[in-house]
Amino acid sequence: MIITTSKPFEEVLKELEGQDKVFIVGCGSCATTCETGGEPQVAEMKAKLEAEGKTVTGTVVYEEVCHELNTKRKFRENKEAVEAADGFLVMCCGAGCQSVREATEKEVHPACDTVFLGNILRQGQFVEKCSLCGDCVLEDFGAICPVTRCHKGILNGPCGGTDEGKCETDKEKDCGWTLIYNQLEKLGKLDRFKRIYGLKNWQASMKPGRVIFERKGEGGE
Amino acid sequence: MTLLFDKHAKPSIQEVMESGKFLITGEIGPPKGTDIDEMIHHIDLLKDKVHAMNITDNQSSVMRYPSLGTALIILERGGEPNLQVTCRDRNRLAIEADLLFAYTRGVRSVLCLTGDSVPVGDHKEAKGVFDCESVQLLQIIRNMEEGRDSGGNELQGGVKFYKGAIVTPEADPIEPQMLKFEKKIEAGAQWFQTQAVYDMDNFKRFMERARKINDKVKICAGLVLLTSMGAIRYMNANVPGVFVPDNLVKEMADAPKGEALNTGIRIMARQIRQCIDEKLCDGVHIMAIGKEDVVPKILEEAGVDITKM
Ligand code: SF4
Ligand code: SF4
Numbered sequence: 031m032i033i034t035t036s037k038p039f040e041e042v043l044k045e046l047e048g049q050d051k052v053f054i055v056g057c058g059s060c061a062t063t064c065e066t067g068g069e070p071q072v073a074e075m076k077a078k079l080e081a082e083g084k085t086v087t088g089t090v091v092y093e094e095v096c097h098e099l100n101t102k103r104k105f106r107e108n109k110e111a112v113e114a115a116d117g118f119l120v121m122c123c124g125a126g127c128q129s130v131r132e133a134t135e136k137e138v139h140p141a142c143d144t145v146f147l148g149n150i151l152r153q154g155q156f157v158e159k160c161s162l163c164g165d166c167v168l169e170d171f172g173a174i175c176p177v178t179r180c181h182k183g184i185l186n187g188p189c190g191g192t193d194e195g196k197c198e199t200d201k202e203k204d205c206g207w208t209l210i211y212n213q214l215e216k217l218g219k220l221d222r223f224k225r226i227y228g229l230k231n232w233q234a235s236m237k238p239g240r241v242i243f244e245r246k247g248e249g250g251e
Numbered sequence: 252m253t254l255l256f257d258k259h260a261k262p263s264i265q266e267v268m269e270s271g272k273f274l275i276t277g278e279i280g281p282p283k284g285t286d287i288d289e290m291i292h293h294i295d296l297l298k299d300k301v302h303a304m305n306i307t308d309n310q311s312s313v314m315r316y317p318s319l320g321t322a323l324i325i326l327e328r329g330g331e332p333n334l335q336v337t338c339r340d341r342n343r344l345a346i347e348a349d350l351l352f353a354y355t356r357g358v359r360s361v362l363c364l365t366g367d368s369v370p371v372g373d374h375k376e377a378k379g380v381f382d383c384e385s386v387q388l389l390q391i392i393r394n395m396e397e398g399r400d401s402g403g404n405e406l407q408g409g410v411k412f413y414k415g416a417i418v419t420p421e422a423d424p425i426e427p428q429m430l431k432f433e434k435k436i437e438a439g440a441q442w443f444q445t446q447a448v449y450d451m452d453n454f455k456r457f458m459e460r461a462r463k464i465n466d467k468v469k470i471c472a473g474l475v476l477l478t479s480m481g482a483i484r485y486m487n488a489n490v491p492g493v494f495v496p497d498n499l500v501k502e503m504a505d506a507p508k509g510e511a512l513n514t515g516i517r518i519m520a521r522q523i524r525q526c527i528d529e530k531l532c533d534g535v536h537i538m539a540i541g542k543e544d545v546v547p548k549i550l551e552e553a554g555v556d557i558t559k560m
Contacts, residue, residue, distance in 0.1 A: 181368050181379075182339075182365060182366075182368060182379065182381045182384065183381055184365060184381060184384035185384065185387070186384060186385075186386035186387065186431060186434055187386070187427055187428075187430060187431030187434060188422070188427050188428060188431065189365045189384075190365075190417065190418075190419035190422060190428075190446050191367065191368070192422055192423065192424070192427075192428075193423060194423050195423070195424065198367070198368055198371065199368045199370050199371070207427060208424060208427065211424070211426065211427040211430075215426075220430070223427070223430055224430055224433065224434065226386060226390070226434050226437060226438055227386075227387075228387065228390065229343065229382075229383055229387050229390075229391075229401055232382065
């Protein structure tokens with residue numbers, strides 16, 4: 031799940047300066063769960079923009095705005111409202127926003143900040159447990175990610191700042207390395223903790239990432 | 252190979268340690284800016300009173316005059332530097348390049364640290380690097396000593412350093428900290444300075460644990476000067492891994508008005524004496540944090556004179 035937070039409305043208004051006719055895109059997947067770009071938030075945004083004197087030419091909320099072909103199809107389905115707009119306000123993650131950018135030549139504006147790939151604890155509560163490093167080392171650390179759950183992302187044990195099992199950066203956050211230690215001890219696998227980890231390959235998923243799977247039956251064989 | 256620096260005024264930390272002497276080190280915190288007069292004054296004041304001086308590397312993630320530059324100043328003034336290198340602000344390329352330079356300019360000992368997190372400092376929006384951390388930094392140096400950088404490429408001329416590391420005796424929990432201590436030794440650490448210790452009983456327990464893991468590696472107790480009750484309250488609340496015990500808090504609180512600093516000096520002198528007399532460790536590292544002026548007084552009260560050791 032991609033976690034997003036809403037930008038302040040004033041910031042959104044500033045982005046839309048000079049754009050009187052706006053089309054709003056919401057996302058039925060992550061942004062709906064985060065309550066930043068689902069049906070209710072899109073309706074609320076529409077009302078607020080109209081109160082500010084904007085014309086909302088149309089709104090659409092669909093699954094996976096990040097799916098570029100899907101987005102183009104949705105834009106075709108809403109051709110009239112899309113063509114009437116000066117620009118687009120996208121209420122989901124940065125990937126969705128750029129997916130919309132591929133579907134139009136007009137200005138595209140983000141309504142959200144994209145913060146992390148998150149796990150859902152319960153409604154409205156999200157935490158980051160993986161930061162997509164491209165070279166997964168979970169196997170060695172009792173399935174607790176040191177790259178993400180330790181603030182410094184270090185691989186050979188805790189820094190000196192651990193206090194009562196909390197991180198030096200924030201007493202509300204668990205020290206990832208205390209969690210890893212406890213887990214490996216429980217599993218009887220402290221030998222993994224004792225092993226020295228050499229330098230990590232931070233270029234395993236070189237930016238910008240790109241994965242193309244070969245399709246079965248095509249090419250090759 | 253031509254080294255641009257080959258006349259050291261003082262013996263190296265390694266030489267002091269290997270001669271079996273009790274090592275006394277001080278610390279220089281570079282200023283925030285180019286006004287280095289006071290720092291030079293501190294260097295001159297300490298250079299003959301301690302065996303070597305640590306130079307902090309953007310301590311507490313606060314941007315300052317660089318540790319490497321300060322190390323060179325210490326050498327110029329006839330002192331011995333212990334270069335602190337953290338992994339917070341530089342990636343492996345930058346660290347390796349700095350180490351090459353340090354070596355050619357006469358730096359002989361490096362203290363390897365991971366570094367505090369960025370948000371605790373004064374450039375809160377900066378990107379924390381942490382491309383490597385303390386254990387890997389020790390390995391990087393060992394590779395460079397064998398003539399290779401961390402990319403596996405051959406160096407035209409390697410380095411040689413007395414490799415130091417730190418350990419936090421007051422960390423909670425302590426077990427993972429001790430495992431990391433062991434890893435640092437395996438990665439090449441030859442000596443340790445501890446983070447601040449105040450509670451000597453706790454320090455003794457730590458030393459017993461450490462000696463069980465390795466009885467050869469050199470360990471120096473890190474001592475921080477207590478200057479006032481305000482400072483104690485601040486440290487207990489804010490500095491990770493630091494805990495000033497009640498008896499010392501009471502001793503400081505009972506000090507007559509205007510006597511807090513002198514009481515702090517007395518406490519540290521007593522701790523140094525205890526470390527030496529009870530042979531608790533191989534040396535002490537004195538962190539006077541801005542009050543470097545009083546270090547000679549602390550040593551005098553402790554009856555320590557490095558020229559007579
Ligand atoms: S090691 Fe990398 S891929 Fe695996 S959980 Fe951590 S960040 Fe994600
Ligand atoms: S306190 Fe723990 S989680 Fe925080 S930076 Fe240090 S090792 Fe990582």
